[in-house]
Amino acid sequence: MLPAQELPPIEKFTASDYGGDNQNWMISQSADNYIYAANNKGLLEYNGSSWVAYPSPNNTILRAVNVIDDRIYTGCYEDFGYWVKDEKGLLNYTSLIPKLKEANISDDQIWNILDLGEWVLFQSGHALHFFNKEAETFKIITSQQIIYKVFNINNHIYYHVANEGIYLIKDGQPKLIISDAVVLEDRVINMFFVDDLLTILTRNSGFFQVKNNQLEPWEITANERLKRLNIFNSIKLEDNSFVIGTISNGIVKISNAGEFEYVINQKLGLSNNTVLALFEDANHNVWAGLDNGINCINITSPIQTFIDYEGVLGTVYSTI
Secondary structure, three states: OOOOOOEOOEEEEOHHHHOOOOOEEEEEEOOOOOEEEEEOOEEEEEOOOOEEEEEOOOOOOOOEEEEEOOEEEEEEEOEEEEEEEOOOOOEEEEEOHHHHOOOOOOOOEEEEEEEEOOEEEEEEOOEEEEEEOOOOEEEEEEOOOOEEEEEEEOOEEEEEEOOOEEEEEEOOEEEEEEOOHHHHHOOEEEEEEEOOEEEEEEOOOOEEEEEOOEEEEOOOOOHHHHOOOOEEEEEEOOOOOEEEEEOOOOEEEEOOOOOEEEEEOHHHOOOOOOEEEEEEOOOOOEEEEEOOEEEEEOOOOOOOEOOOOOOOOOOOOOOO
């Protein structure tokens, strides 16, 4: 007999709750604790009790959002910019495309937005657009191959390019630092520093660490299980544990020592098994942008629940 799995409470929001489409691609939070989500239909704003939906600036899927200072930066197909609240608390959009001048992002999506102090980085499929907030000018690094993902680790920018490997931007120029077979054949989902070692999570091959300029598997108990999952995204929580979002297998929680803790999937209360975005808010809740809906997981809750979604247990009348 398998032991019952107690899980943290989950608050669920559907498309009808927030007034958008099913899919949610990225989540961020403002200083006043409002939650913002990049949705197929546009930008979603949640004040803790109610949602407001703002249509996408050019009616395309909003893929990226990041709240930086008093601006909510977003990116979609062929456009990116920022939203600012007016005196009534409503958001108004300003596109940054005119400031790109001769450069353009024709037929490309913005997939990620990073905060770099005086710079904001917008990642498209073939370019990194660095926007200087003070001068309102751009610096651009382009790539012939697809840029899978960009990472800010200790204020250093790393990015993974298909068929080439992992680059580090040093003195304003990209430098190829990892070209092992792992990063040529698999997709890098996230990068972290763990015990001062650069640690890489891949889609299908688990965790690796850079030792003596070589990629070696991170010797943790969860790695074998991770190889059987199709990982789409992950976050390292403030307590140094990991939450991993998958395609069709829900959410996996792993301790800071790399031990498997639990899984939350549709059978166990998650709204959907495909996790498109993960975000840890100021109160250490984990927000999951799903293929269908948004879930808020109270991961630090002292109360854990076991819910018998399949009706195997029957009615509980007493416990000891």
